[in-house]
Amino acid sequence: MSERTDLPPPTRWAQAGERNVGYGRKFAALVAEGADVDGEARLADVLVRRGAAILDVGSGMGRVAAALSARGHHVIAVEPDADLAAQSRTTYPDLPVVEADAFALTPDLLAAAGRPAAYDLVVCVGNVLVLLAEDTERAVLTRLAALLAPGGRILAGFHVAGGGPDFARHYPPTEFVADAEACGLRVDLHAGSYELHPPGDEYAVWVLSAS
Numbered sequence: 001m002s003e004r005t006d007l008p009p010p011t012r013w014a015q016a017g018e019r020n021v022g023y024g025r026k027f028a029a030l031v032a033e034g035a036d037v038d039g040e041a042r043l044a045d046v047l048v049r050r051g052a053a054i055l056d057v058g059s060g061m062g063r064v065a066a067a068l069s070a071r072g073h074h075v076i077a078v079e080p081d082a083d084l085a086a087q088s089r090t091t092y093p094d095l096p097v098v099e100a101d102a103f104a105l106t107p108d109l110l111a112a113a114g115r116p117a118a119y120d121l122v123v124c125v126g127n128v129l130v131l132l133a134e135d136t137e138r139a140v141l142t143r144l145a146a147l148l149a150p151g152g153r154i155l156a157g158f159h160v161a162g163g164g165p166d167f168a169r170h171y172p173p174t175e176f177v178a179d180a181e182a183c184g185l186r187v188d189l190h191a192g193s194y195e196l197h198p199p200g201d202e203y204a205v206w207v208l209s210a211s
């Protein structure tokens, strides 16, 4: 039997299998106890006008997208993991979730799902970019760049070393910048946290726009 070639390659997240279930449980518990899980959303919120169109790619259980919806933005969540998409729909019933992989995420796919094809802000935080399928970083960054409205930006964030899941890749900032630039993006901001600490060795936050 021949292998299907139309499917996206398996992500590091998917390949981790049972090792990835802690994320959904952890945030379910934090949300239930009323903890602050909105840090990424607060930074995203200051990057856009009120009522902006925002796409959260790799939205997981929906915490960032939901926090941005609560701030009055028009947010679409994109999540390929069926269990996380289901958790998102249960926890945040009003948040639209498109079940798709960033590798295959096109304006046409979103339009076919009845969603906008271009966004003021594409959010890709919480280690999504270090959990993609191997060697798909440039393909995914190209996809994200193609979804930006004029003047639109990308907010990305991931652990540079340690701190993230042990199945995440190591993505040095120099390599990330080279990948972003090869995909028609430029770095507008590099910080070390969502509270805009200076860049460091632990975590990297990036604001990117079309070059």
Ligand SMILES: C[S@@+](CC[C@H](N)C(=O)[O-])C[C@H]1O[C@@H](n2cnc3c(N)ncnc32)[C@H](O)[C@@H]1O
Pocket (backbone or CB within 6 Å): 011, 012, 013, 023, 057, 058, 059, 060, 061, 062, 063, 064, 078, 079, 080, 081, 084, 100, 101, 102, 103, 124, 125, 126, 127, 128, 131, 132, 133, 140
């Ligand atoms: C640690 S979770 C973070 C989820 C969410 N962004 C958050 O911060 O709560 C990592 C997420 O990356 C997603 N991911 C990994 N590769 C992806 C891809 N190619 N396309 C879309 N999402 C992807 C996983 O499905 C998972 O939801």
